[in-house]
Amino acid sequence: MSDILREGHRPASEAPLQSDPVLNDPVLARVAGPGSPFEIGLRNGIRQFVSAPPDLNLMIESARRFGNRTCVVDFSSDGEERRLDYDQFFAWRDQLVPLLHVRRGDRVAIAMRNRAEWLVAFLAVMKAGGVAVLVNSRGSGPELLAMLEDVDPAVVLADTDRADAVRDAGYKGRVLDLTKPLPEDELTRRAAEPAADAGVADPEDPCAILFTSGTTGRVKGAILSHRNVITGLMSTQMSGMVVLTNMAAQMGTTVEALIGQMPQQASLLVYPLFHVSGLGAGFLSPFVSGGKVVIMRRWDADEAARLIAAEQISMFSAVPTMLWDILHRARTDGASLVSLRNIGSGGQALPVNLVEEVHALCPHAQIGTGYGMTECSGAIAQAVGPDFMRRPAAAGRVLPMVEVRIEGPEGQILAPGEAGEIVVRGAQVMKGYWNRPEETAAVLTGDGWLRTGDVGFVDEDGYVFIVDRKKDMVISGGENIYCAEVERVLGELPGLTECAAFGLPDERLGERLVAVVIAAGNDGIDEAGVIEWVAGRLARYKAPTRVAFATTTLPRNALGKVDKIALRKLWPQLSGEQ
Incomplete structure (x- = not known):
């Protein structure tokens, strides 16, 4: 735990909580109670860490x-190792x-x-x-x-x-x-x-701007304040402390003794650093805790397996695609995963068969998942170990520093178990979008509630389940691909009169992006050409994996918009895939 947190930075306006239901869990009450480094208070009605430093620096x-503890292990473009303390x-x-x-x-x-x-x-x-x-x-x-x-x-x-x-x-x-x-x-x-x-x-000063896209396909810069980023980091640390407290109790020892027996945490950084998951969980969280960060420039399953064994990686958080790759190496090539103690995933739901495979190969590791977004400085919900195994189909449990409610079509607050838009509030919520006042106002209410655009429900125990997305977005291999952006580029291809991009389930990638187009009057357009057209104008991972050609107008709903539900049903017929 950071010394700066122990010194205390409690502003007079931040009052400690007395009987907030978030502290009903006795373990959390000890970890986040009065006088602890993670003490939770209220400021303007929003939960805060009262001892948090004001400045991320x-x-x-x-x-x-x-000091001389290993900090970063990196490999230059020519493969030369760099090891820095x-x-x-x-x-x-x-x-x-x-x-x-x-x-x-x-x-x-x-x-x-x-x-x-x-x-x-x-x-x-x-x-x-x-x-x-x-x-x-x-x-x-x-x-x-x-x-x-x-x-x-x-x-x-x-x-x-x-x-x-x-x-x-x-x-x-x-x-x-x-x-x-x-x-x-x-x-x-x-x-x-x-x-x-x-x-x-000042805690409210801008700290970072991370880019995210919306349903219009236009990139937007989410402005995160120092308070936002610090709250996200400390929330992760607090969750880890709750897990350690439970482990210590089960082993009949103290948290301090348990930490003293542990080797230096070693994390394999595979998420892009421009993602909030790469910045926070991948880099800053292990860095401020004295961990070793082993960097991968790009995903390579064989190299990842080698690094896990050579660097004794204890924490590995990756999208399901990468987890499947590593498990395949362990099954077929005997790659050693014995050092792994924490295995996490995010970006998309964990398939049940993947959870079973991870548990079978790494029974000693804590498995976890989370749900978050750039606009929230990271995780909104998280579940690790027994918490996760109780509801493996969930996206996690609502974290203590975040308030979550589910809203119906008319803005009414729904009861537990009822599906609607997930709306969140907390000290992690962004200040707004850079130079986008109208788009900021569309997602942020005057009293600080953020509309996520995701449809889901929260059960009686605080587990979040994602049902659908209001945003027309595909998550493929953990990467967000906005269909409107791809369709905009497809619409610029001469000869195409109609187009639609959408996602299909994929065991390895979670989802894969495909497109259906109509190319009236241009017999020279083929599938490979359409894919290359997109790949040459956007990042290559945003290009469709398959393109099908329709000869009649695309199905549309009552509002005149392309009916992608109908297109998904037509996909086998249009593409020849069964």
């Missing part, structure tokens, strides 16, 4: 105490800060694949008082350019591929390629003139 700085990592961060030339509140974009430089860049932006803008490194040059032009950053911190891509797309702003050696003359000059102290942020 204070939380980051507390990790200096881990906490002292080395902070030295690298401190060297970069004065090169940014930014002041508090300036936006700084980070456009890189997963690598050590990305982590250093984020920490440097926090130290300098900037706002980290996390762009989708898998996007095409024009997609990257659109995000940069939207936020107008003071500087872009990039790797070589992304630096070239944004320049080729026409970006004229300042770009610093962190994968090249830092200029010696600049380092010397800046060392002689240290950067001014940025001071301490």
